[in-house]
Amino acid sequence: MDLGTTILLVMLVLLVLGFPMMVPLATASVVAFMFYMPIPERILIQQMVTGISPVALIAVPMFIFAADIVTKGHTANRLIDLAMTFVGHVRGGLAVTTALGCTMFGAVSGSTQATVVAMGGPLRPKMLKAGYEDKFAMALIINASDIAFLIPPSIGMIVFGVVGKVSIGELFLAGIGPGILILLMFSAYCVYYAKKNNIPTIPRMNWTERGKAVVNAGPAIMFPVLIVGGIYLGWVSPTEVAAVAVIYAIILEVLIFKSVKWSELLDIARSTGLITAVVFILVGAGTTFSFVISFAQIPQHVIGALGLEGANPYVILAAISIAFFVGCMFVDPIVVILVLTPIFMPLVNAAGLDPVLVGTLVTLQVAIGSATPPFGCDIFTAIAIFRRPYAEVIRGTPPFIIMLLLAAVILMFVPQIALFLPELAFH
Amino acid sequence: MLGILKRLDDGLSVIERQLLGWSIVIMAVNTVANVIMRLVFSSSIFFSEELNQFLIILVTFVGISEAARMGRHIRMSAFTDMLGPKASKVMMIIITLGTASLLFLLAWYSIDYVSSLIQSNRLTPALRIPYYFTVLWVPFGLTVTGIQFVLAAATNIFRPGTHLSYRVEDTFEAEDIHL
Amino acid sequence: EEWKFAHEESPGDVQDLYAQEFKRLVEEKTDGDVSVTIYTYGQLGTENDITELTAAGAVQFSNASPGHLGTFVPEIQVFGVPYLLSQDNEVNKKVLSGSPTIYDGLSKDFDTKGLKLYTMYPEGEMVWTTKKEVEKPADFDGVKFRVMTSPILIESYKSFGADPVALPWGEVYSGLQTSVIDAQVNPIFFVESAKFYEVTDYLIYAGQQQYTTTVVSNADFYAGLSDERKEMLAEVKAELDDFIYDAQTKANEAALDRIKEAKPDIKVIRLDDEQRAAFKEASKGIGASLVDEVGGDTQEVLDALRKEFGTAM
Numbered sequence: 001m002d003l004g005t006t007i008l009l010v011m012l013v014l015l016v017l018g019f020p021m022m023v024p025l026a027t028a029s030v031v032a033f034m035f036y037m038p039i040p041e042r043i044l045i046q047q048m049v050t051g052i053s054p055v056a057l058i059a060v061p062m063f064i065f066a067a068d069i070v071t072k073g074h075t076a077n078r079l080i081d082l083a084m085t086f087v088g089h090v091r092g093g094l095a096v097t098t099a100l101g102c103t104m105f106g107a108v109s110g111s112t113q114a115t116v117v118a119m120g121g122p123l124r125p126k127m128l129k130a131g132y133e134d135k136f137a138m139a140l141i142i143n144a145s146d147i148a149f150l151i152p153p154s155i156g157m158i159v160f161g162v163v164g165k166v167s168i169g170e171l172f173l174a175g176i177g178p179g180i181l182i183l184l185m186f187s188a189y190c191v192y193y194a195k196k197n198n199i200p201t202i203p204r205m206n207w208t209e210r211g212k213a214v215v216n217a218g219p220a221i222m223f224p225v226l227i228v229g230g231i232y233l234g235w236v237s238p239t240e241v242a243a244v245a246v247i248y249a250i251i252l253e254v255l256i257f258k259s260v261k262w263s264e265l266l267d268i269a270r271s272t273g274l275i276t277a278v279v280f281i282l283v284g285a286g287t288t289f290s291f292v293i294s295f296a297q298i299p300q301h302v303i304g305a306l307g308l309e310g311a312n313p314y315v316i317l318a319a320i321s322i323a324f325f326v327g328c329m330f331v332d333p334i335v336v337i338l339v340l341t342p343i344f345m346p347l348v349n350a351a352g353l354d355p356v357l358v359g360t361l362v363t364l365q366v367a368i369g370s371a372t373p374p375f376g377c378d379i380f381t382a383i384a385i386f387r388r389p390y391a392e393v394i395r396g397t398p399p400f401i402i403m404l405l406l407a408a409v410i411l412m413f414v415p416q417i418a419l420f421l422p423e424l425a426f427h
Numbered sequence: 428m429l430g431i432l433k434r435l436d437d438g439l440s441v442i443e444r445q446l447l448g449w450s451i452v453i454m455a456v457n458t459v460a461n462v463i464m465r466l467v468f469s470s471s472i473f474f475s476e477e478l479n480q481f482l483i484i485l486v487t488f489v490g491i492s493e494a495a496r497m498g499r500h501i502r503m504s505a506f507t508d509m510l511g512p513k514a515s516k517v518m519m520i521i522i523t524l525g526t527a528s529l530l531f532l533l534a535w536y537s538i539d540y541v542s543s544l545i546q547s548n549r550l551t552p553a554l555r556i557p558y559y560f561t562v563l564w565v566p567f568g569l570t571v572t573g574i575q576f577v578l579a580a581a582t583n584i585f586r587p588g589t590h591l592s593y594r595v596e597d598t599f600e601a602e603d604i605h606l
Numbered sequence: 607e608e609w610k611f612a613h614e615e616s617p618g619d620v621q622d623l624y625a626q627e628f629k630r631l632v633e634e635k636t637d638g639d640v641s642v643t644i645y646t647y648g649q650l651g652t653e654n655d656i657t658e659l660t661a662a663g664a665v666q667f668s669n670a671s672p673g674h675l676g677t678f679v680p681e682i683q684v685f686g687v688p689y690l691l692s693q694d695n696e697v698n699k700k701v702l703s704g705s706p707t708i709y710d711g712l713s714k715d716f717d718t719k720g721l722k723l724y725t726m727y728p729e730g731e732m733v734w735t736t737k738k739e740v741e742k743p744a745d746f747d748g749v750k751f752r753v754m755t756s757p758i759l760i761e762s763y764k765s766f767g768a769d770p771v772a773l774p775w776g777e778v779y780s781g782l783q784t785s786v787i788d789a790q791v792n793p794i795f796f797v798e799s800a801k802f803y804e805v806t807d808y809l810i811y812a813g814q815q816q817y818t819t820t821v822v823s824n825a826d827f828y829a830g831l832s833d834e835r836k837e838m839l840a841e842v843k844a845e846l847d848d849f850i851y852d853a854q855t856k857a858n859e860a861a862l863d864r865i866k867e868a869k870p871d872i873k874v875i876r877l878d879d880e881q882r883a884a885f886k887e888a889s890k891g892i893g894a895s896l897v898d899e900v901g902g903d904t905q906e907v908l909d910a911l912r913k914e915f916g917t918a919m
């Protein structure tokens with residue numbers, strides 16, 4: 001059996017058997033080193049260390065830390081209240097609030113799972129009480145949290161930027177347009193759903209109440225201003241903006257709101273460290289796996305076999321979209337980005353495609369894939385949080401996935417949706 | 428015997444958690460200090476990047492051990508969730524023992540890597556300290572994590588129920604993800 | 607038989623031109639008995655990784671540039687000392703391709719790391735791209751200058767009068783755009799491909815340094831080659847010595863033309879001898895501080911090279 005087939009089989013079998021995700025990746029690499037590659041096995045460890053060493057990756061634990069501090073405080077609820085006072089009165093207002101809340105929380109959090117946890121917890125009971133079907137509520141929460149992955153900060157964009165040598169600052173700005181586009185599509189669908197199912201509305205809030213909600217949520221809304229503004233104005237690099245966000249979160253929750261005590265900070269930092277390790281060991285193992293693939297020249301064979309060399313840019317974009325989407329239906333998004341990006345980047349550069357556009361598209365596909373059955377990670381987060389069986393969690397997802405895929409197609413043909421902001425800032 | 432081992436591991440857990448927490452805090456302080464230095468004093472902390480790299484390697488390899496202890500490693504459990512209690516227990520023993528073996532193997536490779544670094548006397552670019560100091564956390568973390576999975580296997584063999592680690596039983600609650 | 611050649615640049619860049627021509631010549635001279643596989647930037651990890659891979663025998667040849675190689679072979683950092691190389695590239699070519707100081711002296715330091723020094727060549731002059739005109743050290747006052755994290759580079763730019771800032775590679779473009787930094791330094795072909803000229807206004811040739819890269823081979827692999835193969839590799843090296851000087855000159859000239867075409871109002875400044883002398887004078891202590899820091903036979907290497915390049919102080 002050739003190397004490619006062997007490592008793919010090893011990976012899939014161990015993955016399906018339920019081994020921790022680093023095991024399939026590392027075992028496939030060990031097998032490759034032992035039986036196919038005349039290289040000392042210590043190089044495997046070298047690649048693992050290399051994978052987690054890039055300076056820009058420091059942004060990941062920093063954004064997780066900031067989000068952990070804020071989640072411990074009352075930010076999520078303040079954001080929900082804010083969205084509610086403005087759109088609660090329209091038909092489907094609570095559903096729109098959910099989508100809007102996920103988008104706003106996305107500016108604090110870099111991961112879809114964190115958003116499912118923070119927004120799904122308080123919003124699902126409210127939606128059920130208001131008369132929405134559970135399958136709709138869960139599907140909305142799972143898929144709206146994809147928007148969080150596109151709105152900066154985004155762990156996926158950081159990893160893509162590092163592996164694909166693309167400016168993380170530009171990627172961050174490029175995610176905002178598509179994020180808002182999806183928010184609009186979801187909101188329209190929410191209104192349609194509420195009309196069809198005759199969901200009652202709540203009374204319109206007056207401007208005093210709205211003003212109060214804005215003041216309450218104000219410091220939380222400062223997060224996107226800080227992150228986007230910091231990068232846009234060039235005071236700080238995206239890596240540094242993450243650390244600045246931590247300091248801001250501490251000032252906010254510890255000094256102003258007093259919702260987190262100084263003594264709790266170290267505890268939160270410990271939990272951040274733990275989550276960082278869980279993500280970064282995948283980054284390390286994924287880098288090793290990706291080294292094996294590069295060393296054996298598998299990308300060249302795959303691209304050759306698929307006839308992608310010198311193909312039409314749209315064909316390349318479509319191939320990339322499908323690869324990342326399908327990958328994320330099975331494996332953790334970070335791993336998919338680590339493994340697939342080096343395969344496709346030479347093709348992207350040769351075709352003269354804008355790497356920032358590709359990064360945005362990849363981030364979107366990764367987010368969609370991870371909410372898509374059979375094994376998208378967000379589904380399992382949702383199962384754990386909502387304590388509902390698999391079949392029920394996935395039942396309402398098809399309309400959302402179709403809308404997201406539609407957004408991806410629109411993005412391919414109207415790239416300005418993503419690119420106008422980075423172009424405005426950097427060119 | 429198992430009692431002593433458990434007490435030792437509790438102590439180790441406390442140390443590891445302190446290391447994790449402080450590393451994250453120092454990372455934040457170091458990064459922000461560098462920004463302030465640059466914006467206010469027009470210079471940068473020349474070892475800032477290197478310190479962060481050291482810390483991230485520490486966090487990753489110390490953290491995987493604590494994550495194993497808390498049963499927090501990401502895995503795709505769709506298939507094992509469908510199994511009955513008996514089969515799922517057997518599967519968990521296979522998974523934990525298999526994972527432990529892999530980790531010990533990797534630990535062995537990492538010792539080889541560290542000794543090759545000692546031999547080549549490679550230095551870090553900014554502080555010019557031996558690079559292997561940075562990598563020492565790798566064999567440590569992989570070994571301790573391997574031991575965690577052995578303990579998890581033992582717990583599954585000697586106790587009723589299915590266990591992700593010797594502390595955490597495999598239930599919905601255990602999978603509460605805080606990411 | 608397959609030889610793997612890993613370099614640090616993208617397809618079409620100077621190191622890739624060298625590797626491609628190496629592949630062509632080796633495959634031709636061995637009648638296809640040897641096939642050369644080239645790995646470009648990022649495929650096998652970072653610059654440090656590919657040097658380690660070569661030492662471990664995973665790849666047979668690789669590029670290593672002094673900035674990174676300095677963590678393995680500290681003495682090689684002398685090539686970072688400003689104004690060490692001659693202003694005449696013919697002299698540089700002669701020294702870098704055949705210097706006894708390099709190939710008899712320095713190469714022993716490589717041997718101890720499991721590496722065989724194959725060749726050295728410059729990829730072009732390191733050009734400052736800045737937002738303000740810089741003609742004398744005083745002009746650098748308050749200029750935040752991005753350099754790689756290497757003590758000798760940081761000290762050099764301090765001595766020139768700038769404020770050196772370490773910033774990861776990926777942040778340089780946006781850093782310039784948004785004035786996190788005001789200047790950076792790289793060969794012109796790199797300035798062009800990374801589009802740094804879009805976000806700066808001046809290209810300044812100060813003659814302080816050439817971007818000098820090293821091709822190393824695995825020591826055991828090389829020792830195990832037949833005499834015939836060694837002979838062949840020496841021939842290839844000799845042919846490539848000429849090839850790469852022309853190729854890099856052309857690549858850099860073409861890159862500069864493309865920059866001028868894309869941004870006609872960019873100002874290209876070539877400092878004259880007198881202006882260069884001022885920067886040389888300002889940085890004259892760098893050699894000594896490197897000697898202090900690295901020790902070993904750095905002083906001897908530096909003195910011998912200065913003599914060969916004709917740049918003794």
Ligand code: NA
Nearest residue numbers: 106148151153
């Ligand atoms: Na986000």
Ligand code: NA
Nearest residue numbers: 112367370371
């Ligand atoms: Na998702």
